Amino acid sequence: MTDVPHPSASDDKLARLVARAVAAGPALPCAVVHPVDAASLAGAMEAAEAGLIVPILVGPAARIRAAAAAGGIDLAGAAIEDVPHSHAAAERAVALASEGRAAALLKGSLHTDEMLAAVVARVGGLRTERRVSHCFILDVPLYHKPLVVTDAAINIEPDLETKADIARNAIDLCIALGIERPKLAVLAAVEVVTAKQPATLDAAALSKMADRGQIEGGIVDGPLAFDNAISLEAAEAKHLVSPVAGDPDILLVPDLTAGNMLAKQLQYLAGAESAGVVVGARVPIALTSRAEGPRARLASCAVMKLATAMRVTRHGDD
Numbered sequence: 001m002t003d004v005p006h007p008s009a010s011d012d013k014l015a016r017l018v019a020r021a022v023a024a025g026p027a028l029p030c031a032v033v034h035p036v037d038a039a040s041l042a043g044a045m046e047a048a049e050a051g052l053i054v055p056i057l058v059g060p061a062a063r064i065r066a067a068a069a070a071g072g073i074d075l076a077g078a079a080i081e082d083v084p085h086s087h088a089a090a091e092r093a094v095a096l097a098s099e100g101r102a103a104a105l106l107k108g109s110l111h112t113d114e115m116l117a118a119v120v121a122r123v124g125g126l127r128t129e130r131r132v133s134h135c136f137i138l139d140v141p142l143y144h145k146p147l148v149v150t151d152a153a154i155n156i157e158p159d160l161e162t163k164a165d166i167a168r169n170a171i172d173l174c175i176a177l178g179i180e181r182p183k184l185a186v187l188a189a190v191e192v193v194t195a196k197q198p199a200t201l202d203a204a205a206l207s208k209m210a211d212r213g214q215i216e217g218g219i220v221d222g223p224l225a226f227d228n229a230i231s232l233e234a235a236e237a238k239h240l241v242s243p244v245a246g247d248p249d250i251l252l253v254p255d256l257t258a259g260n261m262l263a264k265q266l267q268y269l270a271g272a273e274s275a276g277v278v279v280g281a282r283v284p285i286a287l288t289s290r291a292e293g294p295r296a297r298l299a300s301c302a303v304m305k306l307a308t309a310m311r312v313t314r315h316g317d318d
Contacts, residue, residue, distance in 0.1 A: 013139040013146045014273055014299040020178060021302035022051050024309045028103050030301065031056045031093035033115055034086040035108035036063040038071030043288070043297025044106060045073055052301040056081060056102055059089045086110040090118035097126055097283045104304040105285040106297065112287055116154065119281055131155065131165040132280040134287060135173055136263045137303055140272040143230070148174060148250040149266075152259030153287060154278065160202050163252065164215055167206060169279040170250045171218035176310035177303065184210075185229035185248040186222025187258070191240055193223060199254035206252070218250070219243050226251075226262075275299035277307065284308060 030053035032044045041064070044055045057064050057075070061082035068075050083092050090110065096102040107115055119126050134153035137146055150170045155162055167184055174182035186203035193204045203222030210220035221244040228235035232246025253259035266272040277300055278285035284307045286300035 011141070014137075014275065014295070014302075017137070017146065017177065017275070017306070018050065018052070018299060018302040021305040024306055027051050027054045028301075028305045028308055029054045029056065029101060030104045030106050030304070031058050031081075031096045031102035032106045033093045033108050034059040034089040034110040035106075036060065036067050037109040038067055038073065039294070040106075040108035040297070041067055041073050041075075042071060043294040043301075044108075045075065045078065046294045047106075047298050047301035048077060050298060050301075052298070052305050053104070053106070055079070055106075056093075056096060058083060058093045058096070059086070059108065060084060086114055087118075090115045091124075094118045094121070094124065094126055098124065102283065103308050104283050104301075106301065106304075107285070107287050112153070115285075115287075116278070119278070119285060126282040128280060128282055130169060130280040131158075131162050132278055133162075133166040133169045134276065134278050135170055136259075137173075137177070137275040137277070137299070138263065138266055138272045139274070140266055140270055142270065145249065146177065147248070147266075149259055149263045150250065150252055152253065152256060152263045153276070154256070156256045158255065160205055163202055163206060164209060165280060167210075167215050167218075167220060167250075167252055170252065171215070172310070173277070173279050173303070173307055174249050175217055176307045178306075179249050182218040182249040183244045183247055184218050184220045184250040184252055185224045185244045186220065186252045187226060187229060188223035188254060189225060191223055191225050191228055191235075191238065199223065202254070221245070222252070273299070275303045277303045279307065 035041045047053045055078040058081040133151040136149040151166045188199040193200045200223040209215050221242045235245035276287050284304040288296050
């Protein structure tokens with residue numbers, strides 16, 4: 001993707017997440033939705049070989065087998081649920097999760113909107129009391145720990161209540177990844193509260209909601225501009241005192257456009273590698289881009305497995 005050197009094994013944050021997930025118990029039954037190309041099949045089978053998932057390949061069986069043959073991919077150990085097309089694959093995968101046969105979903109070769117329509121359907125979907133949201137988990141070579149950017153894929157222009165759910169989802173995910181008390185920076189263009197920039201009002205409200213226990217489990221501060229969220233020196237230069245500045249685990253963005261640009265800039269200009277997971281539904285869902293390779297799918301499966309392990313620990317296997 002870029003010419004930035006690949007991190008060494010000791011610095012490879014995504015590899016450490018994968019190792020943690022492999023050690024977190026048995027492989028996760030996972031419905032792989034419409035994996036009719038070599039890239040999505042290879043990612044799923046690599047995750048299976050690593051001990052992260054037990055794949056259930058949901059899609060047209062003939063196309064799945066043809067893609068495997070064309071890519072030289074061994075489908076041993078993978079069940080196939082034969083359905084005629086991508087729309088039916090999304091619906092069947094959601095049904096498998098509802099039935100308890102799948103504990104996670106992995107996107108294959110279909111549009112995100114098509115898959116999520118089945119997930120959030122009011123009848124037969126996987127809704128919970130929270131809004132679903134997406135988290136990019138980024139290994140940025142110049143940053144000292146994994147960095148979550150949310151929401152950059154689902155909620156286009158979230159209001160305050162939606163942003164509160166986005167924050168809750170991201171905090172819970174980070175706790176599942178082993179971060180005891182995640183630090184969340186609510187981003188805006190400036191670090192002062194002003195009615196001229198509504199994102200700053202939402203950021204201030206989210207910070208106060210966390211102070212009052214309406215958002216639990218993490219440390220929330222905002223509004224913070226990107227520079228003084230990431231750099232303690234930049235915050236100190238502006239005489240900004242913040243428990244999050246220079247050390248955030250999560251960057252909560254004002255809207256999808258800002259988040260998508262930020263995540264992709266980190267990938268293409270800073271050499272970041274990423275995993276991508278939808279949270280807030282009854283099961284975690286990996287939404288990797290069709291432009292991403294098996295490593296991104298492997299890391300996304302690792303994150304899903306850790307998220308599921310945390311849910312079982314908290315709530316029991318229901």
